[in-house]
Amino acid sequence: MLILTCPCCGVTAEETEFHAGGEAHLKRFGPGSSEDEFHDYLFARENPKGVHFERWRHANGCGKWFLAARDTVTLEVYGTYPAQTHEPPQDIKDRISARHPGWTWREFA
Amino acid sequence: MSEPTSPLAGAKYEGFAGVVAMGLQGMISLRGDLGAEALGKAVKAVTGVDVPAPRRIAMKGETGAAWMSPDELLLLVPYADVATALERLHEMLAGTHFLAVDVSDARAMFSVDGQGVREIVAKLMPVDMRRQAFGEGDFRRTRMAQIPAALWMPQPDRVQIICFRSVAEYAFNLLKGAAAPGGEVGHLS
Numbered sequence: 001m002l003i004l005t006c007p008c009c010g011v012t013a014e015e016t017e018f019h020a021g022g023e024a025h026l027k028r029f030g031p032g033s034s035e036d037e038f039h040d041y042l043f044a045r046e047n048p049k050g051v052h053f054e055r056w057r058h059a060n061g062c063g064k065w066f067l068a069a070r071d072t073v074t075l076e077v078y079g080t081y082p083a084q085t086h087e088p089p090q091d092i093k094d095r096i097s098a099r100h101p102g103w104t105w106r107e108f109a
Numbered sequence: 110m111s112e113p114t115s116p117l118a119g120a121k122y123e124g125f126a127g128v129v130a131m132g133l134q135g136m137i138s139l140r141g142d143l144g145a146e147a148l149g150k151a152v153k154a155v156t157g158v159d160v161p162a163p164r165r166i167a168m169k170g171e172t173g174a175a176w177m178s179p180d181e182l183l184l185l186v187p188y189a190d191v192a193t194a195l196e197r198l199h200e201m202l203a204g205t206h207f208l209a210v211d212v213s214d215a216r217a218m219f220s221v222d223g224q225g226v227r228e229i230v231a232k233l234m235p236v237d238m239r240r241q242a243f244g245e246g247d248f249r250r251t252r253m254a255q256i257p258a259a260l261w262m263p264q265p266d267r268v269q270i271i272c273f274r275s276v277a278e279y280a281f282n283l284l285k286g287a288a289a290p291g292g293e294v295g296h297l298s
């Protein structure tokens with residue numbers, strides 16, 4: 001079972017109290033971008049076996065969006081952090097590195 | 110004009126705990142900067158309590174305030190006092206960024222009384238209901254089976270639950286099922 005702690009209200013609950021919102025840290029390509037960039041922005045998603053970064057919403061709770069770093073295999077959660085964050089916080093990256101030395105995910109490592 | 114009435118007005122069920130569909134309850138959804146002095150004063154004026162800490166509820170007699178999210182409170186006042194309370198809020202918060210709305214008729218409230226109320230909640234909601242994890246003054250928004258719900262324990266062995274009015278019957282039936290005689294688990298006391 002996936003257990004998440006919402007960084008907005010502090011509640012720790014299993015995943016049915018939340019709603020998954022897809023991949024985190026997407027960079028928007030809109031007007032002025034190339035077709036390839038726009039295509040990738042719309043459709044190209046990471047689908048890793050292991051470290052992953054996602055958006056979640058505390059749907060049956062405080063209602064806020066947040067980001068989560070977790071392992072898609074073990075369901076270990078490396079940390080949750082505010083939606084207004086452009087890059088995973090260092091302490092979360094360190095926790096991932098302890099488990100998966102040399103990990104990468106898009107431009108993060 | 111028709112008289113306001115609560116959903117399932119006063120419906121009761123006696124299982125190993127008693128379930129009651131409570132009467133009309135005044136509820137005001139208040140959004141704004143919960144740390145702002147003006148908001149704190151307005152909440153105090155209307156409810157008599159300070160802005161509660163995250164995941165907490167503060168009650169004083171029939172009035173109180175529950176923490177809903179980092180920018181939202183649910184104010185509880187007697188049903189008849191909602192209009193006056195709203196007026197007061199709008200007066201005291203004029204010029205600040207806030208939203209205060211009467212949601213009384215959009216909600217339903219239930220009480221569950223008796224030994225084993227913690228078990229009844231635990232059957233229906235993904236909430237740690239051990240005494241050391243959830244106690245008096247705690248307030249939790251979660252889901253009850255398939256619907257959003259919020260709960261608190263005004264006293265030991267009593268739970269109060271708020272949900273949307275449109276799903277009141279579903280909520281009542283859930284609670285009835287969880288409180289049915291023979292359904293005692295005896296794990297949480």
Ligand SMILES: [Zn+2]
Binds near residue numbers: 009011058063
């Ligand atoms: Zn939350």
